[in-house]
Amino acid sequence: MEALEQPAAAAPQGEVGRSRERVEDDALLRGAGRYGDDLAVPPGTLHAAVLRSPHAHADIRSVDVTRALAVSGVHTVLTGEDVRNWAAPFPVGVREPMEHWCLAVDRVRYVGEPVAVVVAEDRYAAEDALGLVDVDYGLLSPAVDAEAAAAPEAAVLHEGVGSNVVSERHFHYGEPEDAFAAADHHVSLKVRYPRNSCTPIECYVVLASYDVAAGAYDVSANFQGPFALHSVMARALQVPAPRLRLRTPADSGGSFGIKQGVFPYVVLMALAARKAGAPVKWVEDRLEHLQAASSATNRVSTIEAAVTAEGRVTALRYDQLDDCGAYLRAPEPATFYRMHGTLTGAYDIRHLAVRNRVVLTNKTPTGLNRGFGGPQVYYALERLMQHIAATLGLDPLTVIRRNLVPPEAFPYRAPAGSLLDSGDYPAAVELAERDGGLAELRERRDAARREGRYYGIGFCAAVEPSISNMGYITTVMTPEERRKAGPKNGAVSTATVSVDPLGAVSVHVSSTPQGQGHRTVAAQVVADVLGVPFESVTVNVELDTQKDAWSIASGNYSSRFSGAVAGAVHKAATRVRDRLAGIAAGPLGVAPETVRFAGGRVHAGADDGSASMSFHRVAGAVHWAPGTLPEGEPGGLRETAFWTPPELAAPDEGDHINSSLCYGFVFDYCGVEIDPVTGAVRIDRYVTLHDPGRILNPQLVDGQVRGGFAQGLGAALMEEFAYGDDGSFLAGTLADYLIPTSMEVPEPVILHMETPSPFTPLGAKGVGEGNNMSTPVCIANAVADALGRADIELPLTPARVRGVIGIDEPEPPAGLEPAAAPRGGGSGLRASDSVTMPAPPETVFHRMLEPATLAAIIPGCHELEATGENAYRADVTVGVGMIRARYEARITLSELDPPHSLRLSGVGESAMGSAEGSARVRLTALDDGGTRLDYDYEAAVGGKVAAVGARMLQGAARVIIGQIFTRLAAELGGGQPSWWRRLADRLRGLVGRGGGRS
Amino acid sequence: MLKIEANDSHRVTLTLNGRERSGNARPRTLLSDFLRHELGATGTHVGCEHGVCGACTVRVDGVASRACLMLAVQADGRRVDTVEGLAGDDGPLSDLQAAFRRHHALQCGFCTAGILNSCADFLGRERDPSEAQVRDMLSGHLCRCTGYTGIVRAVLEVAAQRREQRQEERDDV
Structure with a gap:
């Protein structure tokens, strides 16, 4: 052992209580963070995209993946049937007969609920194939408002419970x-x-693989705890807990609680990897996150x-x-x-x-x-x-x-x-x-x-x-139910402090931070206890359920770091210190209780002038010279502290x-x-x-x-x-x-x-x-x-x-119609307009009943075939904002009163959701031999189009429905409107003379 | 005009942080995906893929641009600067990065790369920005952790430091 020497300068000021530049920041500022989507993936990793329900409430009658599997690059599609075979529903916190699976198995209950997972060579191909999974839905009435859903007459989500x-x-x-x-x-x-939702800027990320030999899943996810949910995931996967190895990346792009909700996708992607026979990666996109994460x-x-x-x-x-x-x-x-x-x-x-x-x-x-x-x-x-x-x-x-x-x-x-x-x-x-x-x-x-x-x-x-x-x-349970289930209480926090053969200190905490600076504070706490420089302490916050100390309360929630986890860090560091004090006491010639740690040295007494040894020399002995240690000191230096406060008792009988x-x-x-x-x-x-x-x-x-x-x-x-x-x-x-x-x-x-x-x-x-x-x-x-x-x-x-203030809207300027307010449902749209036709009402009416005319005037119509009298099936592509959807539509003409009025209706389904609209059309003869066509329409759009385009729908509906009738006017004026004619119409519209409008 | 079929792969070559890099991209490959997954420059983060959050902001020929709203093929032959290029390879943090650290201008750090790129572009153009101008520039970014205070302070401080430096340089001459 090192010879005793006289102390150097005064001990540093305490770390705890100081503002410290964070140890996390250097890497993050250089773009060298390691977030979920930055982790290296195993060779052969495939990529998943999730098909989600466009309906709030519907039975799933069938799921047909044939067309999706035909897409180049697609390997497999996970469906409810696979999930039923390999998994179980998640355990639920109340004793009621309802099942929640990681994927809808027979019924969808919210817009965005996962229905199938397409696994392909890249995300682009997987998303292409989503639109080719054919799901037959039987629509059910939804229960949306909380109070209405609690009423006896509401549509019931879980029939086994009998009430919402x-x-x-x-x-x-x-x-x-x-x-x-x-x-x-x-x-x-x-x-x-x-x-x-506090909506983190990083969405969910899951990378899963399945070891068929061991029957074990290995998943990395930006999960944040509580790790009680590890038990929920393992039970859903029907494996003993060690066969679900869950790991979290070093960095997380924010959570604020929300990344607790990634856990169903841990199970879902684990199953997708099993089905694909290859590792599967899924990165949630923002639309998925907003509508369906949490x-x-x-x-x-x-x-x-x-x-x-x-x-x-x-x-x-x-x-x-x-x-x-x-x-x-x-x-x-x-x-x-x-x-x-x-x-x-x-x-x-x-x-x-x-x-x-x-x-x-x-x-x-x-x-x-x-x-x-x-x-x-x-x-x-x-x-x-x-x-x-x-x-x-x-x-x-x-x-x-x-x-x-x-x-x-x-x-x-x-x-x-x-x-x-x-x-x-x-x-x-x-x-x-x-x-x-x-x-x-x-x-x-x-x-x-x-x-x-x-x-x-x-x-x-x-x-x-x-x-x-x-x-x-x-x-939530009655005292009697709790007696049967056994008490639950406490909050175990965990920290490990170890000292390596060169005397450097490392800390591990199971607190899965998401930007709060746990590494910085843990280093501050340990630096104070062991008297080593803050900069010399290394803190690791990755969590691996197979190798690290953790418990059900591990994770980052309920603001538990500074009170509980930092306390556990303090306890673990104190144990290390006490062992080192016992080792140093002999050579320093003092009792262990008087040994003090400061300035990277171990001192014989409270006085900085007392004899001391360097920290790394004392610590090194546990690795290099265990034979010199006092009796009872086992050698090696790694202490894990678990801490739970006794004040956290289970709920009592009252x-x-x-x-x-x-x-x-x-x-x-x-x-x-x-x-x-x-x-x-x-x-x-x-x-x-x-x-x-x-x-x-x-x-x-x-x-x-x-x-x-x-x-x-x-x-x-x-x-x-x-x-x-x-x-x-x-x-x-x-x-x-x-x-x-x-x-x-x-x-x-x-x-x-x-x-x-x-x-x-x-x-x-x-x-x-x-x-x-x-x-x-x-x-x-x-x-x-x-x-x-x-x-x-x-x-x-x-x-x-x-x-609330009750401000009166000023009257619109003369000649300007106020925009119609949406009907009750957010996507409900209605408006009226009129178009002048260069033909008498009889001609207009007659032409509207011709399939060729309909095919020509419906925007985005690819195909139109008659299915009955004045009833057609059509393929129609419609774009709203950033998304385009191809609808399989049924178009009907009804309430025919030639040549005065009729109703033109359409109902469509697409991978982007449903749409329906109906326009009442009235024809009035004009003196110049033409016709004024007035129409009132109502339309409703659901699914993804409504989710991303809500604020554009009013305008889009006006344009699309308006196009039907301006195209009809063009048809009557002689054939298809040419591109320059459409351009001219548009320009006239821009200068306020209103295309074909009267 | 370059014509590429939908499923064709195209060799895209660009100057990434001063170094020529190339990789394969299809016509629809986003610049953000190309940088991250083809070139391995994962410092650029993706937060919304519809141009609102600003996390993916890089500089294309010096101008702050959303990498999620640009196709990789559009960056062919151009200069792209990302967060990885702000400090030297093994060098100290830039003045802007160091100010972010000093002012606790980041917590999770996910939005930070994009913000740094917008600030780098902005400070190159605005030598004496007001707080209102800085806030206006930052309004193209969403940060969920910091409440923006530290970011605003860091940017204003760097602008002031650079003005002082320029003044000293003039005084020296």
Whole structure:
């Protein structure tokens, strides 16, 4: 061993608590990241494309892959039949007879549901073949709206259940009836939280292979956990868990909870690889992602408070309806239960009654989404607090203050079971009021209002839960069901620290980060414990279920890194340190307890001037000279720590559940001004205060706050997964699903407090999700305040705000017809127009009945054959925006009243979805021997065309249907319109003289 | 005019980050796919394939362009610069990259390559940009992690640094 020597310079300042440039960034900035789609693939890898349902609800009568298999480069097509042979349905969180397979086997229940997987030599060929898989659908009525779907008369998605309400639970804490009976006021509000998603910029990626000899699957996917879902995947694949080796890449292009939803595709592509007999890679595209990946749960809440005259809330009553989409996909119905213990928020309210119902609808299944469950709860609770103030004529901040949990009450047991670990909420509110400039904001509001402008201030006080109790989901079961199933609880986090023969330190964590900087913080924690330079610590965050330490709680969700995983890192590093202290104690001539690690050296005592040895020399001995080690020291140096907090107990007989370990505090307020003409909401100032316990890295904390704030702002003002009444999905592109850009996101004023958690090793709590919970409702409260209205709905788009304000549309200029509003369903279209025909009505009528004329005037008509009297079958290609679809159409002429009127109708099916339209045509003789043809049409479009082209459909329908009649006019004027004639028509149209129009 | 049949493969040669590279592309092969899968330059990321998110932005003959809205054959014979070319092969980060790191202008890093390319093009044209101009330029990109603050600060700082450098150079002369 090395000779003792005198110490060098002073120990470095501690790493934890410092902002550090991230160790992740160098590679990412050079384009050297290793994301899912960047990984090397084995030779012979094939590429998959997924055929998806264009219908919201339909029986699958047959799937014929013959034509698809004939496409050059196509190897195989996986269908429901294969899935039935090799797999099982996913386990479901409630005891109801419903099956969710990775691929629809007999019925489709949402637009975008996978129906078949084409595997080909490249993605282009696979996509070509999608259109040649022939699926015969028998259409069923859809159930789209959550409340309508819960009604007895609704179409039922899962017939075995007999109802779309698949879970209903009632909870009762304290004496809510007495509190309501004694209250001075009852104040209630009904609110709807919409569907949205934090939409990572990287979509899902899966690379799967099957080892036929071992009967084992090996899959790489940008999955983010929770790894409890590994069990769900292995059971669906019907293999023991080790035979599903799941690996995650080093880098992930964002998740925000959404990449939990890749798990059905892990199973699907594993089966596709088995069928293909080759590795299969699938990269989800944006349309697939938006329509079918995952979604926040939309919720309808009726919330009622028992309130004293002073604004003290004594009891709350929640009636909540969660729409989890077409299947209850694991871990749903967790949206409810993640927040269950925390339903009273930051308030000291002792009495609580809850009814939770889960309804299934013909929409994409829901899942984790940053803030999970929080935006829904706080949208109800904090809107109610604002409404109480408005109703009682009190200041909203006064109502908040009167109800906050007092600082002396911590740890505070909320009535539904959450144990709020630490905090000082009144002090935080006071800090934010002062440092955020609330008084000045109030002056700005008053000045704006004096000028007649719409200006409002909104508040939100929220408890931000972190480190989920893996047992919270069992609160959906009755106590009796839980007794039978056995208790579930806790949250095991995992970290491994090892020291190599040259004394370098490596860390592995099973936290599958997606940009949060876990490698940086883990290195900071270990550098402090072992007294080695931050730069010298290597951190690996890839997860391989076959080789790494992991447990069901592994993964990146519920803001569990700083509280739990960083704590496990600390524990593992401490074990390494303690072993090294035991080794160094002898040579240093001191007791192990006094050995100290700093500056890359191991010191004999607390004093930097004490004798020391270099860290790598002490560590090297465990590899190079195990014979010199003290008794009981085994040699080698790798410590894995598992840590689970004892506070996370299973739900008790009274349904109390401490749903999370830590509860940070968030207090936000903002001033907004509303443009009275456009309805646009402008954020004048946004103040957000966070108490996330001990802050491990201030820069990363602010980064989380800013990112969450931008997403919360999007949810408040812009983002919604819109559906038509027929269940068609209407937000299939990023031009339809609007995400805030640098133009929409202002810089928030960020304030901090630090009240360490007594329950985590480092005193840290989570901080990743607070603004996703607080910002939507804070902005909504400001808008409610500005407008003096309670009936507002998210997202507060300009059109919706204008609707609330009730701004009258100005009359259109003379001679300009206003565009017709779409009929109920988002894709429903109707309009009227007229065209002048250069022939008398008799001729026009007669020609419309001729097949040759029809073939010539229907745009994109390739083939037309008669199938009966005035009934035809045709092949028609139609383009809307970026996509073209070839429809197999049935065209009929009916309601014939020669030569006055008739009806021209068409119904078509294509790989891009269905379309139908019908035009009522009236003919009126003109004095010059011609005819005025008036038409009114209604059309509806579903499937992919509706998803990507919703905002263009109105115009496209007008053009396409208009073309039928302008072409008819051209036909009557003598043969096919020539290209120069069409050009001339177009030019005339552009200068406003309207082609063939009168 | 070049005519290529739908299923024919065409040899595309371009200058990628200063080096001549070539590979096979069919007429419909997107430039983004060609760069990533044919030339192995995976630093360019694909986020939407319909020109909205901006993740795939590269510079074609110096001009920021969406690689998902361009065909590989359209880049034949042209200069294409991607994120991999911003710093020298084994060299330090460029001033722009270093400013992104300093200001925590990236988290997951998936949108970053495209943003860096737009910024590189923009800063070459705008020597004294206002925050409003920077935000306007960045509005062609979607970032889900950062809320844009760090990005705006990094770009403004680099613009200021470069102005100072130019001033010093003038003073030296």
